[in-house]
Amino acid sequence: MIYLILAALCSASMAVALRLSEGYSSNKYAILTGNYVTCTFIAYILLPEKRILPSLTNLFRAGAEAGAESAMMTAVLAGIINGVFFLGMLLLLQYSIKKNGAVLSSAFAKLGIMLPVAASVLFLNERPTLLQTAGMLLVAAAILVINLEKGKGGASSKMLLLVLFLFSGMGDGMAKVFERIGERRFDALFLFYTFLTALVLSLIPMMRERFSVNRKMSAADFISGIFVGIPNYFSTSLLLAAVTRLPAYLVYPCFSVGTILIVSFVSVLLLKDKMTRRQVYGCGLILAALVLLNL
Secondary structure: OHHHHHHHHHHHHHHHHHHHHOOOOOOHHHHHHHHHHHHHHHHHHOOOOOOOOOOHHHHOOOOHHHHHHHHHHHHHHHHHHHHHHHHHHHHHHHHHHHHHOHHHHHHHHHHOOHHHHHHHHHHOOOOOOHHHHHHHHHHHHHHHHHHOOOOOOOOOOHHHHHHHHHHHHHHHHHHHHHHHHOOHHHHHHHHHHHHHHHHHHHHHHHHHHHHHOOOOOOHHHHHHHHHHHHHHHHHHHHHHHHHOOOOHHHHHHHHHHHHHHHHHHHHHHOOOOOOOHHHHHHHHHHHHHHHHHOO
16 A cells, blocks of 8 residues: 555655746746656666566577566566556547547546556456445546536547546556456556657657757756656556555555645645645545545
């Protein structure tokens, strides 16, 4: 449970760092790139062995060496796929906000956590109790209460919202997938390729921004990216550690709403933001959901 709590704290720290960076930098792609540079650097530093590519020669041999190289290749490929989901979800969210507005887009992105939860129940034989099931339903209700406001416009691209939901859910679920198919000794390698892939792909929108509007990466952009990247890495790493020890139906809902709850408290107490009545009700539902999920 300690890994799950720390993961939520790091995720909330990343959200607060992004909020604070708004006062120093407006180049979101540069911040994104700085964030992934930081994550990739930390991931490499924390690699137990600095070998990042499997030996193709040993891969096709029989015995223990082939098994180790095969497990290493699994970590590499899973990390690359996870990196595509990582950045793809962010870019889809940004595009969906333009088409459908921030309210619907944020709600569908957050509801993506229900996809790995459902998959773990249906295919991995994880069985929540009746009270825990009620807690998961409260999680979905809390997300909708906080993100969907009365009177807001409808979606202009429902298919885009569905794709965003799927990308978000599959990105969240990759940690559980790797927990099942990978070996724990290659967790750090999985994270390294996750962030390296996201970094390489993030250079595309950053360079497009650079040449289309002549916006360069400043020192403030990169420093902001560093402060976002440090909690981002540890949030992802701790979430992976949590799903190796706890069932998905507990980890993902608690991680998601726990992050929302922490960010809400920090925003009110330290950043002096004001909460709407719906946000207060949503936080109440979150507290009830967390109690039910942990019974």
